[in-house]
Amino acid sequence: MEESVCQPGAAQKPAFDLACYHPCPMGPSSFSRWFEAAAVYRDRRMLAILLLGFSSGLPLALSFQTLSVWLTESGVDKTAIGLFALVGLPYTLKFLWAPLMDRLPLPLFGRLGRRRGWGIATQLALMGAVLGLGASDPAADPWLTAALAMGVAFCSASQDIVVDAYRVDILEERSYGAGAATIVLGYRMGMLVSGAGALYLADWFGWQAAYTAMAALVAVGIATLLLSPEPRAPEPEPAPAGTPGRRHWLREMVVDPFADFMRRPEWLLILLFILLYKFGDAVAGVMSNPFYIEMGFSKSEIASVSKIFGLGATIAGGFLGGVVVSRMGVMKSLLVCGFLQMASNLMFVVQAQAGYHLGLLTLTIGLENLSGGMGTAAFVAYLSGLCNPAYTATQYALLSSFMAFGRTVLASSGGWLAERLDWVLFFLLSTAAALPGLLLLAWLMGRAPRPRAAAP
16 A cells, blocks of 8 residues: 655645545556565564554453453343443543653653653553453452453553554654554454454353463563663754743643644544444444354354454455555545445344354354455555644544544444344444445545646
């Protein structure tokens, strides 16, 4: 996936201008440049990014997807399981404390450096939270389990802030694309381990043993930061004459990034689109594991098909989505991939009617994850293009928080719906839930300026 800008030298313009994006022609010389560009993956820093991506992806399933299987087995009702999606609120609100982690030194841990100190502190807290969650009993005290899951999500979201900032700090601009691809691969590997791996362990040794093993794996991220250098901190900009230091810090770190984004004429509609683009997928995903259990699939079957095979389909979808973006541009790719995402939800309707059928489950998961991976590739390209390089960390945290809001708060109603509808109607509704985002996208495409011709 290539990105092009109309004015690459403009410091304050987005690194990826949606208005002037154009597919790049392919030829023999283009293929040789692709091979030369691939050499960036030999950079030793990519290994650190891969391992940090693993550490970042590890906790996500533990606070909901894997936890939802445990809740279902413990007899927790569907409405309550749906509401457990709310424990993901820290991913939605992380932009609120991101400026603090970006600027304030941390006592004791600050000796390791700004990024490494915050990173190791959050990882140690994450390890403790995962151990506490594994020791809880959802059947006896679901509120305590929910509180501990919220703690895992808070530590995980805080770790994401540090990992994203560390990745940007240690790479040059030409390596950003490779760094993004590497961290996504590591993230998916972490989700595989905490998804399929935790389910296998729970099947064999019980839930507490599974969560204890996951807590131990947080050490991967700790070791990576301890063995990696601290990136050089940028020189702070001098405060304008007559501006008190604290007021300048507040304006620079909190006010300016949001004010810059809101200068866009349609910024409210852009945020609404970000909220709704994956809403249909999120509603269906909230209840996917309880659905598999009710259809009669074992934890090992769910792990093998939904997690392991599904991961492969998601990665394939990501690569295919990158090709679609490079050939069609970002906005058209969002529309095509969005329709595929919506259509894939209908496979769950077929699965609900068929009941237990492992071959059909494989097809259902394959199509759903393939289209989801394509949609994610186009969506991440879109979000990246909205960020001003001067405020990338804060603006990306804001945009990804809105995306997470749809996945958590709005999708939490999925359990209530599943409790009152049969599975066929539930998945038909989740398919319809994708329509508002696609209609808004079509409207935004009609309002977007026409791409300018590529420079010779």
